Amino acid sequence: GGIQGDLINEIDTFQNRIEIDPAHYRRGTDRPDLEGHCERIVSGSASIADAESTRENRKQKIVAECNNLRQALQELLTEYEKSTGRRDDNDDIPLGIAEVHKRTKDLRRHLRRAIVDHISDAFLDTRTPLILLIEAAKEGHEENTRYRSKMFQEHANEIVSVARLSCQLSSDVESVSVIQHTAAQLEKLAPQVAQAAILLCHQPTSKTAQENMETYKNAWFDKVRLLTTALDNITTLDDFLAVSEAHIVEDCERGIKGITANASTPDENAANCETVDCAAGSIRGRALRVCDVVDAEMDFLQNSEYTETVKQAVRILKTQRVDQFAERASALANRQEAHGLTWDPKTKEEEMNEFINACTLVHDAVKDIRHALLMNRSMND
Numbered sequence: 001g002g003i004q005g006d007l008i009n010e011i012d013t014f015q016n017r018i019e020i021d022p023a024h025y026r027r028g029t030d031r032p033d034l035e036g037h038c039e040r041i042v043s044g045s046a047s048i049a050d051a052e053s054t055r056e057n058r059k060q061k062i063v064a065e066c067n068n069l070r071q072a073l074q075e076l077l078t079e080y081e082k083s084t085g086r087r088d089d090n091d092d093i094p095l096g097i098a099e100v101h102k103r104t105k106d107l108r109r110h111l112r113r114a115i116v117d118h119i120s121d122a123f124l125d126t127r128t129p130l131i132l133l134i135e136a137a138k139e140g141h142e143e144n145t146r147y148r149s150k151m152f153q154e155h156a157n158e159i160v161s162v163a164r165l166s167c168q169l170s171s172d173v174e175s176v177s178v179i180q181h182t183a184a185q186l187e188k189l190a191p192q193v194a195q196a197a198i199l200l201c202h203q204p205t206s207k208t209a210q211e212n213m214e215t216y217k218n219a220w221f222d223k224v225r226l227l228t229t230a231l232d233n234i235t236t237l238d239d240f241l242a243v244s245e246a247h248i249v250e251d252c253e254r255g256i257k258g259i260t261a262n263a264s265t266p267d268e269n270a271a272n273c274e275t276v277d278c279a280a281g282s283i284r285g286r287a288l289r290v291c292d293v294v295d296a297e298m299d300f301l302q303n304s305e306y307t308e309t310v311k312q313a314v315r316i317l318k319t320q321r322v323d324q325f326a327e328r329a330s331a332l333a334n335r336q337e338a339h340g341l342t343w344d345p346k347t348k349e350e351e352m353n354e355f356i357n358a359c360t361l362v363h364d365a366v367k368d369i370r371h372a373l374l375m376n377r378s379m380n381d
Contacts, residue, residue, distance in 0.1 A: 006168055010040050010041050015100075017033070017034060022080060022086075027080075045111060048062065048169075049063060051165060058113060058117060061110045065110055072102075079092045111169055119162055119166060119235060120244060121162075124286060124289065126155075129151055130217060132152075133151070138204055149198065152190070156193075159227070163179050166234060169234075170234040179227065182230065189220060197213060200212070240290075245367065248283050251279045251283045252283065252359035254282075255276050256356065259332075259348060269341050272336070273336050276355070283362055284325065284362075291317055294314050298311055310369065322362065324358075
C-alpha cells in the first residue's frame with residue numbers, strides 16, 4: 001500500500017466499527033465486515049514485520065499481537081451473537097470491546113517501534129556513503145568508484161523505502177506528504193548523483209566535473225536533511241529513544257563478538273578489528289543522532305528548568321561521553337590490530353570488559369536523557 005497512513009486508517013476504522021449496539025448486530029454483515037478489517041490490518045502488519053530491518057524479536061511480537069487481535073475479535077463476535085434477541089444487558093460485550101482495544105494498542109506500539117528501528121538504521125549515517133563515493137571519484141579510481149556507487153545506490157534505496165514504509169503508520173497528513181514527495185525526489189536524484197561521480201572519475205581534474213559533483217552533493221544532502229526532519233516529526237521521542245538504547249546494546253554485543261572471536265590468520269584478525277570498529281562507529285553515530293533529535297525537540301519548547309535539565313544531559317553525552325567512548329574504542333582497536341593473533345583468553349576478557357565499560361558510558365548517558373525527558377510527564381502518560 002503506497003497510500004498514506006493506509007494501515008493506521010484501517011486500524012482507526014476498525015476500532016470505531018467494533019462498538020455496535022447489540023440490538024443492531026447482524027451476523028450476516030457485521031461479522032464478515034469486521035473480519036475483513038482485521039485481516040487487512042494483519043496483512044499490513046505482516047508487510048512491516050517482514051521488512052528487512054525488522055528485528056527478529058520485534059517480528060515475533062507483531063505476529064503474536066496479530067494472532068491475539070484475531071482471537072479477541074472472534075470472542076467479541078461470539079458475545080454479540082449470544083446476546084442477539086436477549087433483553088438483559090450483557091457485561092461481556094464491553095469487556096470484549098475493551099480487550100480488542102487493548103490488543104490493537106499493543107499492536108500499534110510494536111508496529112511503531114518496528115518503523116523506528118528502520119528509520120534509526122537507515123538514517124544512522126546519511127553522509128558517509130556519498131562522501132566515500134566522491135573520494136573515489138576524485139582519485140580517478142574507476143573500479144572503486146563503481147563499487148562505491150553501488151553502495152551509495154543501495155543506501156539511497158534503503159532511505160527511500162524506509163520513508164515510504166513509515167507513511168503507513170502516520171496520520172500526520174502534512175508530514176506524510178513531505179515524506180512522499182521528498183522520497184520521490186531522492187529516488188530520481190540518486191542515479192544522477194552516481195552519474196556525476198562517474199563523470200568526475202573520468203575527468204578528475206576538470207573544473208566542470210568538480211562543480212557538477214558539488215552541486216549534486218549539496219542537493220542530495222539538502223533533500224536528505226528535509227526527509228530526516230519530516231520523519232522525526234512523525235515519530236515520538238519516546239519510541240526513538242527506546243529504540244536507540246536497544247540499538248546501542250545490540251552494537252555493543254556485536255563489538256564484543258569481534259573482540260572475543262578467534263582469529264587464526266591476519267585476514268580473520270582484520271575482519272574482527274573491522275567488526276569492533278564498525279560497532280564503535282555505529283554507537284557513536286547513534287549517540288550523536290540522539291543529541292540532535294532531543295536538542296531539536298527542546299528548541300521547540302519554551303525555555304524552562306525542564307528544558308535546561310534535558311539540554312544539560314544532552315551536553316554531557318555530546319561533549320564528554322561520546323569523546324571518551326571514541327578514545328577508548330580506538331585505543332582498543334589499535335591494541336587489537338597490534339596483538340590480535342596473540343591475544344590470550346585473559347587479555348580478551350579484559351578487553352571485552354573495557355569495551356562494555358566504554359559502551360556503558362554512552363548507554364547510561366542516553367538513559368539519563370530519557371529520564372530527564374520523563375520528568376515532564378504526568379503519571380497517566
